Amino acid sequence: MKSLKEELEAPIHCQFCQNKANSAFHNLGTEELDVVSKLKTCVSFRKGQVVMHEGARPQGIYCIHKGKLKLYKIGTEGKEQILRFATNGDLIGYRSILSDQPISASITALEDTYACYIPKSSFFEVIEQNPKFSLNILKLSCRELGEAGKMIASLAQKTVRERLAEILLLLQTTFGKDEEGYLDVKLTREELANMVGTATESAIRLLSEMKEDRYISTKGRRIKLEDPEALREVAAVFD
Amino acid sequence: MKSLKEELEAPIHCQFCQNKANSAFHNLGTEELDVVSKLKTCVSFRKGQVVMHEGARPQGIYCIHKGKLKLYKIGTEGKEQILRFATNGDLIGYRSILSDQPISASITALEDTYACYIPKSSFFEVIEQNPKFSLNILKLSCRELGEAGKMIASLAQKTVRERLAEILLLLQTTFGKDEEGYLDVKLTREELANMVGTATESAIRLLSEMKEDRYISTKGRRIKLEDPEALREVAAVFD
């Protein structure tokens, strides 16, 4: 039997990819996917490995097959600001290529990750020749833009406590729960703080408060949302 | 002689629009612009008029012919958070239409504004049939996404003072200077604060400090950047 790694790295045709349904390729037919499928290559990244460096000029995009990554900018003092996460079916690197600008965020794998690399040229080929796909990417970037707008308003107007509640809910939506009910993503407290936009100690203090309030519970580094409804109230999520 | 209003509202062919060069239509030919040009209508908004309401479903997009607008979200307590501005040549409303989501930000005219309204159907028609235009919009949204990322990192990591300096520079880049050298946009201190993401009084206090430092000067509501280089240092702009 093939190992997981072998299996994941074997270049299956995109048509049969398990992530197809919730990816930017969802409504493309076999022939349409051929261009991409034939020119892609499979790659893997170790946990902690930097996939792309802020400021670089990527020569292609990655479609995440299995794994979890963080996209972040390095600010003054070297502090990370996490902009978003990426997981199965997500595309990364397309913003830079399409806008013809250097990469605006670094990308690091949060766990071992398998992805398909699609060279710039084949990506453009599909974009230019396939209006359906082009529209998918357009929709994708516009949705991301909407998310970014929410994040901006949240950072500007909400307290750290509200933002932390918001992020915890987001993490559950994005990565789901493991078999024990904990958030299915491994983040350090520092990374959590870097997402919320606060100091690590502040994030920890507020997590402790939320534990006292029985909104969450923790086991080591892992976090379980015990009362998502209460968290939603704290986060004051209206939209 | 025709009045300014008449002239601005007369539906000229897009081919001859003064903003064509720096708009999403820049590289389209006459025939390609025909679809848009024939179906567009010219509209005008008074200063202070709300062009689009957060949560609404726009039935078309606007291409700004002449004027200035703010895009903002209403947060808790009814406080505005300005996400970005729009001026000559900019498109507004496209994010909502392309992502098939309600409008994520309200839009209000900062001064009397003239725009071309392009119905959803003709917009989609051009997008779907003209890869060149589609790519332009894609590039546009990806650039905006980059800007949003910068704003997120800025809000999360910089002090109010740094962000204020940053916004002042952005305003000069976006709207330029008037004949006396003042920022060529009329904003209240409250709007400025709503862009920076702070309380009005805090913004005012910091403006006063910057006046003492001779980085800026003011005349009534108007602001002049006396030492942009110093402001850049304050803003700690690296990228």
Added chain:
DNA sequence: CGATTAATTGATACTTCTCAAATCCTGTGG
């Protein structure tokens, strides 16, 4: 020119950050 709204400044309270020290966990190598 006057009414009304916006801008400004002061005083105070609150939130959040920073620095420091102690404890806990996690991944690694034996």
Added chain:
DNA sequence: CCACAGGATTTGAGAAGTATCAATTAATCG
């Protein structure tokens, strides 16, 4: 599989940054 080193987490205390409330002055618009 277990022990251990080193990084991560946690809590405390004090400092700094911002927000809020209130009162005064200035600017704007009809």
